[in-house]
Amino acid sequence: MSQSVLEVEDLSVTIATPSGPLQAVRNISFDIKRGESVCLVGESGCGKSMTSLAIMGLLPPAAKRSARRLAFAGEDLAGASMKRINQLRGDRMAMIFQEPMTALNPAYTIGDQLIEVHRRHKQQGDRIARERAVYLLEKVGIASAAERLGQYPHQLSGGLRQRVMIAMSLMCEPDLLIADEPTTALDVTIQAQILRLLADLQKEFGVALLLITHDLGVVARVADRVNVMYAGEIVESAAVADLFAKPSHPYTRGLLDCIPIPGKTAPGEELGTIPGTVPSLIGGIQGCAFMSRCPLAQGVCAEGAPLRHTNDTHAYRCIVEAA
Amino acid sequence: MVDVASAPKAPPNAALETAAETAAAPLPTGAGATTPPSTLRRMFRHRGLTIGAFLVGTIIFVALFAPLIVPHDPYAQDLTRRLIPPVWYEKGSWAHIFGTDNLGRDYFSRTLYGAQIALLIGFSVMIVSGFIGSALGLIAGYFGGKVDMVVTFFITTRLAMPVVLVALAVVAMIGSSLFVVIAVLGLLKWDRFAVVMRSATMQVRSQEYVSAAQAAGASTWRIVIGEILPNVMPHLIVVATVEAGSAILLEAALSFLGLGVQPPLPSWGLMISEAKNFMFFSFWLIAIPGTALALLVLGVNLLGDGLRDVFAPGGRS
Secondary structure, three states, rough: OOOOEEEEEEEEEEEOOOOEEEEEEEEEEEEEEEEEEEEEEEOOOOOEEEEHHHHHHHOOEEEEOOOOOOOOOOOOOOOHHHHHHHHHHHEEEEEEEOOOOOOOOOOOOOHHHHHHHHHHHHHHHHHHHHHHHHHHHHHOOOOOHHHHHOOOHHHHHHHHHHHHHHHHHOOOOOOHHHHEEEOOOOOOOOOOHHHHEEEHHHHHHHOOEEEEEEEEHHHHOOOOEEEEOOOEEEEEEEEEHHHOOHHHHHHHHHHOOOOOOOOOOOOOOOOOOOOOOOOOOOOOOOOOOOOOOOOEEOOOOOOOOOEEEEEEOOEEOOOOOOO | OOOOOOOOOOOOOOOOOHHHHHHHHOOOOOOOOOOOHHHHHHHOHHHHHHHHHHHHHHHHHHOHHHHHHHHOOOOOOHHOOOOOOOOOOOOOOEEEOEEEOOOOOEEHHHHHHHHHHHHHHHHHHHHHHHHHHHHHHHHHHHHHHHHHHHHHHHHHHHHOOOOOHHHHHHHHHHHHHHHHHHHHHHHHHHHHHHHHHHHHHHHOOOHHHHHHHHHHOOHHHHHHHHHHHHHHHHHHHHHHHHHHHHHHHHHHHHHHHOOOOOOOOOOOOHHHHHHHOOOOOHHHHHHHHHHHHHHHHHHHHHHHHHHHHHHHHHHHO
16 A cells, blocks of 8 residues: 555646746645545646646647656656657556547447557457456446447447446556546436446556546545645645545635535525636746635735645645644 | 347446446447448438449449450551441441541540540549648648648648649650659649648547547557548548549640640540540540540549548438
8 A cells, every 4th residue: 555656746737828838737746555546626727637637648739747756656757758658558557538428539449449458558469358348348337348349439328438438448457547527528427327436446456546526526435535726736635534524725615615515505595605716827826826715815825825734644735724 | 240139238246327327328229220320321322422433333344344345446547437426326337336536446445445544543643642642631730830830831832833734844844644644643632632631630639539549558650540540531532532533634634735645545635635626527526535524523523522421420420
């Protein structure tokens, strides 16, 4: 349990825009241990997806990545050759995308696509690859898996496609699985199934999971650790129980207030909102990025917020000590 | 392929909800309405495509088996039997179905051999220009940025040159032969391939499955050939057919001007050119190769049009 699969230290992503550099991700650090599942939570545009793309080396050309340390199973990714990265991607680190409708190539059957990954990395022959594909399709809960191999993506529903994507990501038994909002494009009933499936498979195969989501309900079900992101920064990092028991950053508390609790929230009662909008990330940000929206903001916030700890694994960035 | 008869059955270890979902999903049940008609069947249903395929198929057949079909040597001259009208004229005879030309050569045989030349030029030009154009278009569309700028510059430069004029000038300078005509047209007609492939590639490139392939460790080369090319193939096929048609017409035009295929080869354009002096008295000399040309180009264009309809994303669902 102790070995880190992924270590990220001071990762920044800067996107060149016509009006200046946009700091999509600012100096974030976290690590994921073997068999652990870590969530990145935050609202749209806070840099969650950029973080995952930066780890996989899939950033668009305009975005630049910099990191003090970006290591996968002890191996440096930042300085690795393209060839080495291509060996790792798909084999030992895999990614599940947001949109199952477009993440499968419409020109090939799902069997071809599943087998292709295995063929490329394992070179054990098509028969073994095929068996693995059938085994995994059954694992992800697809009935009559062997026949499904011959079907094209457009013959499958969104939920089934996302299951196929999950199976595909597991073809080579990766150590790290990055799931970038894997359920946003699916309807609510399917979301729950897919998440439960991901959580089950993560436990079963002992994969380290980096789950990116904006849904705290998802976090509560799946995560071991949570990193709350705001405006490209991790503002709070905690074990999942600590986060829900003692949310310490005002942004986290604001997020939790937005969730209706069945039985407790009366019908018609107003839910919590976080006033204002995310500040522009173009150019530098002085002080605490959440200052303009924070109910606890004080003048000193403009000078930046210190990192505070409530215990060894729970840290947050705020000038106000959580009660 | 899909076993249509198989009933949806949940794997033993699947949760209840999973079974519910898979049952609701479009599984291949017995109805058959759920499985879209196969591409082949949709092709047969498309009238334009069927007509086009029939025309092109017939002409290809005729061209391939011309040596077995023709009653006379297309090059054999017989001045005593010159300008015999086709069989449907009063003076016509079954010995020369399409009559003879001013040198007494059997026009039917020449028309059939002309199909060989038209098809040879059409397909060769299509392959040469298709290769150049799609390579440029794929590269520009996939890499974008500076590469795209360079390729776009080439495309606009090429578009600024009038094909016929440049072809005439080049052929006039280095002399004309079948090979030269193919090379010149092939090197000139790649622009549409490049333009269409570039924009199609750009569209496909932004699809998530390209990122997914990257995330699965595929090399750039693999992605371009394995992921993108199959998805832009329908566009490529359509452009290729249309371009083949226009190459055939261009060859006819060049030959008509005397700068394309050289006599005595029976190119349709050349036949029209040779016949123009006799058009008032022997109208068939122009009408027959002209009709053949029109039918072939019509067939190729109908085929291309039909293929576009069949391959269009809407046609598949």
